[in-house]
Amino acid sequence: MKTCLTHARIVTPTQTLDDASLLIEDGRIAAINPVSFPTGATEIDLEGRLLLPGLIDLHCDALEKEIEPRPGVHFPIDFAVQNADRRNAIAGITTVFHALSFANAELGVRNNAFAADIARAVHELRDDLLVDNRVHCRYEVTDTDAPALLTELLEHDAIHLLSFMDHTPGQGQFKSDQAYRDYLARSYKKSEAEIDALLEEKHAAGAGAEQRMRELAETAHKHGIQVASHDDDTPEKARFVHDLGATLSEFPINLETARTARELGMATIFGAPNILRGKSQSGSMRALDAVLEGVADCLCADYAPAAMLPALFQLVEQTGISLAHSIRLASLHPARAAGLNDRGAIAPDLRADLIAVRLHEGLPRVEGVWVAGEPRLLSGGLATA
Structure with a gap:
């Protein structure tokens, strides 16, 4: 249950990180821009998509x-x-x-x-x-x-x-x-x-x-x-x-x-x-x-x-x-x-509720959804990544 999301524009609570990566382990965000990826982790290249908290x-x-x-x-x-x-x-x-x-x-x-x-x-x-x-x-x-x-x-x-x-x-x-x-x-x-x-x-x-x-x-x-x-x-x-x-x-x-x-x-x-x-x-x-x-x-x-x-x-x-x-x-x-202190942002140790978004003619299109680290929706090329 280890996933690496790479080449993403990650939106944290304070800034947008270009060409960044994120490591998910056991349903939680393990690290942003980790030094290395664990052996056996699944890599998904977001190809410049925005990565937002769900x-x-x-x-x-x-x-x-x-x-x-x-x-x-x-x-x-x-x-x-x-x-x-x-x-x-x-x-x-x-x-x-x-x-x-x-x-x-x-x-x-x-x-x-x-x-x-x-x-x-x-x-x-x-x-x-x-x-x-x-x-x-x-x-x-x-x-x-x-x-x-x-x-x-x-x-x-x-x-x-x-x-x-x-x-x-x-x-x-x-x-x-x-x-x-x-x-x-x-x-x-x-x-x-x-x-x-x-x-x-x-x-x-x-x-x-x-x-x-x-x-x-x-x-x-x-x-x-x-x-x-x-x-x-x-x-x-x-x-x-x-x-x-x-x-x-x-x-x-x-x-x-x-x-x-x-x-x-x-x-x-x-x-x-x-x-x-x-x-x-x-x-x-x-x-x-x-x-x-x-x-x-x-x-x-x-x-x-x-x-x-x-x-x-x-x-x-x-x-x-x-x-x-x-x-x-x-x-x-x-x-x-709502008192949900386990989610709501892209930050280490929080629940990995995430969405990958691509702007299409000015409108955002959701092409990836992860809930507690599990992929629930992958489209726009991510399904075959």
């Missing part, structure tokens, strides 16, 4: 669309999980946290029973998949039924990240009742009467949300699971979730809230699709502005795994930051934010 995606709900590509149309969960796994490998993502919504009011796969089935399936299948598949459970805080189910999943180690979200209109992602109504009508074909009932139920359930959040956060911490908050829209909200023990702020709505979250020691997460599109799909702050203002710690795939890698290269062009800096946003920073 990307780490803390929030991606694309698996939901793999399972339910159209409203009411469902594929078998195991089939969808395997498809999502391969999409992530091709995108250069070697650790993915599938974001599953526990929110009965949102229907579709975003309901408690269905989301729990998906979480269990990922947990059962993950040893046989290409990349490291993990579960990020998103709890809609106005749902009164989900806490018992989430507690059960935590007790069975089927959750790797827990986040709190509140889609009550008038704050967060939905700035008004009409925005939420449009979402339900568009996504789930709900009638006005059905939406009225859902909104009434959501507002009524909000009264006990804080206590439910506190109890779930305590349970998560007891099991060593990180807690995040979704769509924080005011500094006060950031302080509240920080007091609950949240260490990540996902998609803060505005610059002031993002700054407050970071001042409190929370890692901020923004969407890579936001970078590629140049704007937020919900009208919140641009991820590009967050990077320029120095308040973005991590980028995630959000709903499009394929957007991760191109967004990192686009950031270099748009902001002038180094490639090493840009890559940290999707590797080292999310690894540390």
